[in-house]
Amino acid sequence: xxLLFNNLIMNFDAPSPWGIYFQDSAxxxxxxxxxxxxxxxxxxxxxxxxxxxxxxxxxRNYISTKSPISHKYLNHGTLIELIWTITPAVILILIAFxxxxxxxxxxxVSDPSMxxxxxxxxWYWSYQYPDFLDSNDEFIEFDSxxxxxxxxxxxxxxxxxxxxxxxxxELTHVRFIITAGDVIHSFAVPSLGVKCDxxxxxLNQVSVFINREGVFYGQCSEICGILHxxxxxxxxxxxxxxxxxxxxxx
Amino acid sequence: xxxxxxxxxxxxxxxxxxxxxxxxxxxxxxxxxSNPTLANIEKRWEQMPMQEQAELWMALRDRMxxxxxxxxxxxxxxxxxxxxxxxxxxxxxxxGEQKKVLAYTVAGVFLSFVIFATMRAxxxxxxxxxxxxxxxxxxxxxxxxxxxxxxxLTSEGYNGKGHVQxxxxxx
Ligand SMILES: [Cu+2]
Numbered sequence: 001x002x003l004l005f006n007n008l009i010m011n012f013d014a015p016s017p018w019g020i021y022f023q024d025s026a027x028x029x030x031x032x033x034x035x036x037x038x039x040x041x042x043x044x045x046x047x048x049x050x051x052x053x054x055x056x057x058x059x060r061n062y063i064s065t066k067s068p069i070s071h072k073y074l075n076h077g078t079l080i081e082l083i084w085t086i087t088p089a090v091i092l093i094l095i096a097f098x099x100x101x102x103x104x105x106x107x108x109v110s111d112p113s114m115x116x117x118x119x120x121x122x123w124y125w126s127y128q129y130p131d132f133l134d135s136n137d138e139f140i141e142f143d144s145x146x147x148x149x150x151x152x153x154x155x156x157x158x159x160x161x162x163x164x165x166x167x168x169x170e171l172t173h174v175r176f177i178i179t180a181g182d183v184i185h186s187f188a189v190p191s192l193g194v195k196c197d198x199x200x201x202x203l204n205q206v207s208v209f210i211n212r213e214g215v216f217y218g219q220c221s222e223i224c225g226i227l228h229x230x231x232x233x234x235x236x237x238x239x240x241x242x243x244x245x246x247x248x249x250x
Numbered sequence: 251x252x253x254x255x256x257x258x259x260x261x262x263x264x265x266x267x268x269x270x271x272x273x274x275x276x277x278x279x280x281x282x283x284s285n286p287t288l289a290n291i292e293k294r295w296e297q298m299p300m301q302e303q304a305e306l307w308m309a310l311r312d313r314m315x316x317x318x319x320x321x322x323x324x325x326x327x328x329x330x331x332x333x334x335x336x337x338x339x340x341x342x343x344x345x346g347e348q349k350k351v352l353a354y355t356v357a358g359v360f361l362s363f364v365i366f367a368t369m370r371a372x373x374x375x376x377x378x379x380x381x382x383x384x385x386x387x388x389x390x391x392x393x394x395x396x397x398x399x400x401x402x403l404t405s406e407g408y409n410g411k412g413h414v415q416x417x418x419x420x421x
Contacts, residue, residue, distance in 0.1 A: 014397045017415040024400040149377055155387025158379040215395045236395075 014157060014217050015190075023191040026210050026237065030193030032102045039098060043091055106193070109207040112175035116166065120178075120185025120198040120220065123227035127166055134250040146230045160217045165234040169243035170210050178204045183225065189218030189233055197222055210237040283309055288324040296337050307332055381419040388413040 014023065025031050061067070117128040121143075129140040147153075147161040168174055178187045180198040187206075188195040191214075196206045210216075218233035238246070287306070295303070310329045313321060321329070336342045378384065389403060389412040396404050403412050 014392060016398075016402070017413055024398050024402055149379065152379070153391070155384060155389070155391035157388065157391075158377060212399070213396065214399065215397060 014215070015160070025193065026191045026212055026214060026216060027193050027208055028211070029106050029208075030191060032105065033193050036098055036102050040095055043095060047091070106207075109175055109205055110173055112173045112207060114169075114172065115175045115177055116168070117177045117179070118166075118187050118198070118233075120180040120182075120187065120224070120231070122182050122225050123220075123231040125162075125185075125187070125220075125231060125233060126181075127164075132247055132250070140247070140250045144234070146232055157217065159229065160219070160232045160234070162232055162234045165215070165236045167236050167238060167243060167246045168208075168210060169240045170213050170237045172209070172240070174208045174210070176206050176208060178206065184222050185220050185224045185231070186222035187218070187233065188221035189216050189235055191216045192218075192235065194218070195221055210235075213237050213239060282320075282322045283313065283325055283328075285322070285324050288328040291328045292331055292335065295332065295335070376416075380416045382414055382416055383419055385412070385414040385416060 016023075022030070022034050022037070025034055114129070114131045117130060119126045119128070124143055124145045126143045127141070132140050134140050142164045144162045144164045144166070146159065147156065147163055149158055152158060152161060176187065176194070176196070178196045178198045179202060180200045182200060184200070185198040186195060187198050192208055192210065194206050194208060196204050198204065214237050216235045216237065218235070220228055220231045220233075222228075224231075283306075298306070306328075310325060310332065313325055314329060318326075331337075334340075379388075392398065392403050392413070399405055402408065403410075
């Protein structure tokens with residue numbers, strides 16, 4: 001049972017074999033999304049079993065061998081129609097309220113301490129830290145390409161590892177500004193609760209507050225050409241001191 | 251043959267009138283329809299010319315305008331069969347239909363499987379990372395960077411297999 005639980009119900013912040021649930025969350029947004037999912041799942045289960053039971057009992061009780069008379073004049077029943085119209089409406093309202101609340105909370109970009117520009121290209125991501133200058137007095141800027149299977153360090157995640165990870169400080173409000181250089185891409189990191197389309201000529205922004213150290217994997221999530229699957233995203237969250245050290249090295 | 255909507259519209263009129271005895275119009279014909287006319291209607295109905303079908307149905311309808319208790323058993327059976335019986339859109343499937351459907355479905359699924367297996371035979375082998383050794387190394391790799399600390403690989407009391415899912419490379 002413990003093994004089953006671990007294999008099926010486990011959370012990850014890196015994708016897992018046969019994973020059917022969310023990766024471990026690392027931001028308040030993702031906590032909210034997981035909770036919303038669990039809440040809605042409650043209604044889904046009730047609806048699934050309710051409708052399934054109604055369907056099965058109708059099939060069993062009104063099967064032609066049991067009930068040979070056609071119910072030709074049984075056209076409507078006001079009470080049952082009221083019930084099956086109002087109940088779904090109430091359920092939809094119950095789902096809509098927490099959903100909108102979360103939606104507007106996630107939309108808010110709350111006073112970021114730093115920004116990172118993520119630009120999608122066919123087929124890699126390039127990043128810029130417009131708040132920091134490197135040793136040449138230019139913005140810190142780098143491209144982030146996939147590590148091909150042949151170059152992977154032993155045990156590294158195939159199709160997910162990149163040569164230059166995005167380094168971010170933990171417990172800091174970071175704003176991602178997301179755009180694209182050629183076609184539409186999408187910047188998505190499941191454990192951060194981020195999925196944002198990257199359009200050429202348009203700047204989208206999402207706010208991220210990573211509440212722990214760790215490495216978070218994501219992928220381009222808008223089909224963008226033949227190597228769409230080969231432009232992963234890796235975000236490494238480190239302590240503020242380590243982040244400052246990393247900045248020094250640039 | 252009469253089209254079902256016409257028949258059901260007729261039946262509805264008849265039913266409405268029957269439900270209100272005071273409104274009932276006395277039928278012109280109060281004589282029962284003869285048994286030979288109605289005998290074996292189930293076998294003959296679909297072969298009858300449309301004109302005859304209409305006439306028979308009209309005759310039955312007129313009979314049903316009166317007291318339904320006065321109908322003969324044959325008349326009741328015929329009226330029920332014409333209104334609700336398994337003909338036209340309610341016709342039963344020909345014998346062996348279920349087996350035929352099953353056979354064609356199985357054949358279709360089998361054919362898709364053959365196509366799939368053929369394409370699969372030409373596919374590349376699984377990537378080099380799909381071995382037990384690599385996946386064990388993946389577990390170490392992820393432990394080193396403290397992945398999944400809440401409920402996953404590096405969480406407290408974790409005893410799952412992590413990323414191990416493939417057989418050993420030597421096997
Ligand atoms: Cu892309």
